[in-house]
Amino acid sequence: MSNQYYEFFCPVKVIAGKAALEHIPYELTGMAAKRPMIVTDKGVRAAGLLDLVIAACEESGLEIVSIFDDVPPDSSTGVVKEIAGIYRSQKCDSLIAVGGGSSIDTAKAVNILVSEGGDDIAKYSGAGVIKHPLKPFLVVPTTAGTGSEVTSVAVITDTKKSVKLPFSSSFLLPNAAVIDPRMTLTLPPHITAATAMDAMTHATEAFTCMAKNPLSDAYATSAIKKISKSLLNVMDNPKDSDGRLELAQASTMAGIAFSNSMVGLVHALGHATGAICHLPHGMCMSLYLPYVLEYNLETIREPLGELLLYLDGPEVYAATPSNRRAEASISALRKLRDELYKRCKLPRTLKETGSVTEDQLDTIAELALDDGSIMFNPKEVLLEDARAVLKCAWA
């Protein structure tokens, strides 16, 4: 009997494609919600993306009761409390998050407070604390990378204690993720590249780390194929809405994959680098991915070799001897990073970021060792191993 065991869970309805936003009124009324509140940030509003959502709702007779458009990039307990207060005073009955990871995480946390009661979000921190379904909640992602629309976690900063509070519960998952290509059409090139590489890393780590399973594998490989095929086209033709949709779907698929099979050392190093050097998450992912794959190579040779089919297509896969496919997969990723560097200067090394100094590497390594993702890395990582990977990634 096989020793294999896995769990897979994704109850989020995915509404994707042309005129997807126009499904929002139907979805909300189907859950008896009539007074939605939108949680978003100033950038989304300035880009005119909010107008599309509002128009889609109003055209169908659904009034947006309240809009909070001041979610900061690193959301805090104070912001969550403030939004929950507005939600209650305006007698809202549902939430729509429109934005990237921060807006989505903030809306998840707000949903906890307005559903469970109270003003102190910190007391719901941790895994499995929430025991009941929350208020109707839709997510409209405006970046194609985080996959937050299909993950059951949120992270909010407790500014008083200067700690990041993690929240984990399947009840945090939205009822539906609305993926409309119009929402990512105006993403600037460097954000398009960094967020797509974030999704690429989610999928690659999901496929090569310890909790991989057949269902998440299917999502991961499909996401990698879509990103490999569409990313450079979108970089060259930013208004290519079909390509944008492919990237947005890939991000959601990669999100489903990694939330069911976790991630590894790339994320551990990326979280540490983000915390110390304040680099964007997607940039860190793109930067570390090949170096970590090289470190894990002998442990993941077989699955990594399989990825060549999705990274470089069937011809290259067939022409590459099976014992060289893993290395060829890493080369394909490096090639993709070089192309992105040419187009938008997305850094390939820590030195290229201009924001990291060599004397910070030890601190990054130490912090990465305490990151939860490291548990799922297929190869054991000691302090000297993390330092060695960072040294490779330096220049």
Add this chain to the structure above:
Amino acid sequence: MFAKRIQPMVFQARRFYVELMFQVMGRALQAVSEIDSAVQAEARALPEGFLFEMMVMPDGSKLIVEHIGNGRLHYHGDKAPRPIDLSIQFKHVAHAFLVLSFQEKTAVAFANDRMLVNGEISYAVRMTRVLTRLETFILPKLVAQRAVKEYPASLHLPEKLISAARIYLKVATNFVETARAS
């Protein structure tokens, strides 16, 4: 028919084994923190008075250790003097048995969702490294290779044997002292 009749005994034996292993591991955690500088370095990052628990859900066997300062751990048996700071909980006694009988690596058990972490994740990662270090000392290499993600190449036989002997001696002494005290 026979299998059905002996099933309760098998379940009983499994529960007893898990309970015994928790008692051995709790004492061994205390012992390894007294002799190994790497474990002490890991444990030093935990707050003083930090209580760590490993248990079987919903209210099964458990082990509780406290960081009493300077990287030293103290085994409290299955009674916590204060609310627990970090709890690693096996969802079922069968899952605990898989890990404690070295049929499933601790890291694989985490990946397979056999366990839940209640508390600060970074401390859970640290305690997992302490457990891994302990297992590499006290288990024969062939068994340890089944229990840990990667057997450390730097751990040579003389160091392993001396450390294991010191840990087992301390565990046995602790068992005797507990028996005398009760």
